[in-house]
Structures are given as C-alpha cells and as structure tokens.
Amino acid sequence: MWTQKGRKGPKHVSTEKKKKNMATPVRAARLCRLAGRTVTCVSVARSLPARRCYISASTGNNFEFRLDELTAHSSLDLFKKNTAVIYRMLGLDPSHVQNNPERFRDWAVVFGDEKISGGRHYWEVTVKKSQEFRLGVAEALMSREDCVGTNRSSWVFGYAQRKWFAMTGNKMVPVAQVGKPDRIGIRLDYEAGVLELMDIEKHTIIHTIRAQFKNPLCPAFGLWDGELLTHSGLEEPEGLK
Numbered sequence: 001m002w003t004q005k006g007r008k009g010p011k012h013v014s015t016e017k018k019k020k021n022m023a024t025p026v027r028a029a030r031l032c033r034l035a036g037r038t039v040t041c042v043s044v045a046r047s048l049p050a051r052r053c054y055i056s057a058s059t060g061n062n063f064e065f066r067l068d069e070l071t072a073h074s075s076l077d078l079f080k081k082n083t084a085v086i087y088r089m090l091g092l093d094p095s096h097v098q099n100n101p102e103r104f105r106d107w108a109v110v111f112g113d114e115k116i117s118g119g120r121h122y123w124e125v126t127v128k129k130s131q132e133f134r135l136g137v138a139e140a141l142m143s144r145e146d147c148v149g150t151n152r153s154s155w156v157f158g159y160a161q162r163k164w165f166a167m168t169g170n171k172m173v174p175v176a177q178v179g180k181p182d183r184i185g186i187r188l189d190y191e192a193g194v195l196e197l198m199d200i201e202k203h204t205i206i207h208t209i210r211a212q213f214k215n216p217l218c219p220a221f222g223l224w225d226g227e228l229l230t231h232s233g234l235e236e237p238e239g240l241k
Contacts, residue, residue: 063121064233065112065219070102071144072110076223084229085110085221087130107147112219112230115140120189122236123219124200127159127182130226134158134167136195136209137188138220148220155209156220157186157197166197166209175207187236190217198237 066082074097077086087108097103104110116137125135136156138148148154149167157175158165164175175197185198195209221228 062233062235063114063116063119063123065114065123065230066232067221067230068102068111068113068218070098070100071104073104073106073108075108076110078110080229082113083231084227085223086227087223087225102144104144106145107222108224109148109220109222111138111140111221112232115216115218116188116190117216118190120187120192120236122185122187122234124183124185124231124234125221126229126231127180127184128227128229130159130223130228131162131180132160132224133226133228134220134222135184135186135197135228136220137186137217139215140218141215142220148222153215154220155195155211156222157184157207157209158222164197164206166207168209168211183231185237186219188217 067078067085069078069082072078072085074093075088075090077088078084079086127133134148134156135158136148136154138154138156142148142153143151146154149156149158149172150170152169155168156166158167158172159180162180166173166175181199181201183200185196185200187196187198188194190213193211193213195211197206197208198204199206219230219232221230
C-alpha cells in the first residue's frame with residue numbers, strides 16, 4: 001500500500017513561460033503505509049445500454065465546473081480554460097506561487113471550483129499519458145496538508161502501477177479492472193452516499209464507493225504524470241439512473 005506525495009513542487013502553473021531553476025525533485029517513493037478506517041466499497045457489474053443515451057440529472061441542472069487554480073499545487077499547470085491539468089516535473093518554485101490557505105503545498109492535487117451540497121451529478125475525465133492519478137471528490141474544507149484519499153474527508157478512485165483502487169481514510173481497496181480507459185465517468189449521488197466509477201467505452205460501472213457525505217464536496221484530482229482533461233456540464237448516462 002502506498003500514497004504518493006506531490007513530488008515536492010506541485011502547484012498550479014498558469015502556463016508560466018519559464019520556470020525558475022530549481023533542483024529536480026527526486027521522485028518520491030510510491031509505497032506508503034496506509035492505515036485508518038476501512039472504506040466500504042461495492043463492486044458493480046451491471047451493464048449499461050450499448051447506446052450512449054442521456055437523460056436529465058435529478059437536480060434538473062447539469063453540473064459544470066472548472067479547475068480551481070487557487071488550490072493547485074505548484075507542479076500542476078492548468079490549461080484549456082482551466083478544464084485540463086498537466087503535471088510538470090519541475091513545476092514552479094513554491095516560493096514564487098501565491099501563498100493562500102486553499103493551495104496544496106505538498107501534494108499534486110487540484111480541486112474543482114464548484115461545491116456540491118446535494119443532488120446527483122456526473123462528469124467525465126480524459127486521461128492522457130498518465131500512469132498515476134486519482135479522481136473523485138473531497139470536502140471543500142479538507143486539509144491542504146493531506147493528499148486526496150488519505151483522510152476521511154475525501155473519496156477517490158486511483159490508478160497506479162497498472163492497477164485500480166478505491167481509497168478513503170487512508171485505506172486502499174483493489175478494484176478488479178483490466179486496462180486503463182482513455183475516458184472515465186464519475187457519478188456522485190450526494191444523498192444516497194454513492195460515488196461510482198464508470199468505464200465509458202465498455203458501458204459498465206466499474207466500482208462503487210458508499211459513504212455518508214455531510215459537508216460540501218468538490219471534484220478532486222491528484223496527478224503525478226501526464227494530463228487529465230475534465231468534461232462537465234454533461235447529462236447523466238441513462239444506465240446510471
């Protein structure tokens with residue numbers, strides 16, 4: 001079991017032209033002791049319709065967000081109008097980034113800029129050349145000293161070492177999934193306490209995390225190589241109703 005520190009240096013880079021000289025951060029070890037509350041995860045193997053048909057979400061509004069640059073670690077560079085993020089090995093010198101309490105200083109994490117306090121919501125993520133990332137939700141006021149998945153205020157699906165896992169409370173649960181889809185769906189039902197990972201290409205729900213959400217949540221992302229492109233404002237796929 002392991003967690004990955006944000007390669008000392010993840011902060012948000014608004015496509016800065018040139019990065020200050022700084023020592024190349026040593027790639028932190030992948031393995032980390034995980035301890036804490038066991039997360040209750042339920043694997044779901046039901047098939048979705050072969051046809052990608054959409055219906056309106058229960059809230060009546062399609063959830064739309066961008067990535068919040070105020071939260072982004074210095075090694076994370078936002079682009080495409082803050083809908084995408086790329087990991088930069090060097091990143092910016094943390095001392096040259098605006099210091100604010102919302103920013104992750106030690107972990108390569110960024111939040112979405114919208115809060116969720118109820119309803120059912122759906123978004124997708126395109127993964128490009130990344131072999132290590134985390135996708136899910138976290139409480140808006142989660143400690144910026146933690147990484148998503150390592151505490152009881154974040155719930156994520158992660159991919160590393162060619163394997164999937166579900167994680168919260170610093171407890172990792174393997175997810176039986178072969179391969180890495182290029183595009184992934186995330187569905188959140190706040191009242192039901194359900195967070196689901198969907199394989200868009202195979203039209204299946206890969207895994208479900210069940211929890212009790214009590215505080216406002218934000219979409220949450222951890223990235224240690226490659227790129228992630230978010231797609232929000234989508235209607236919920238029919239098979240996830």
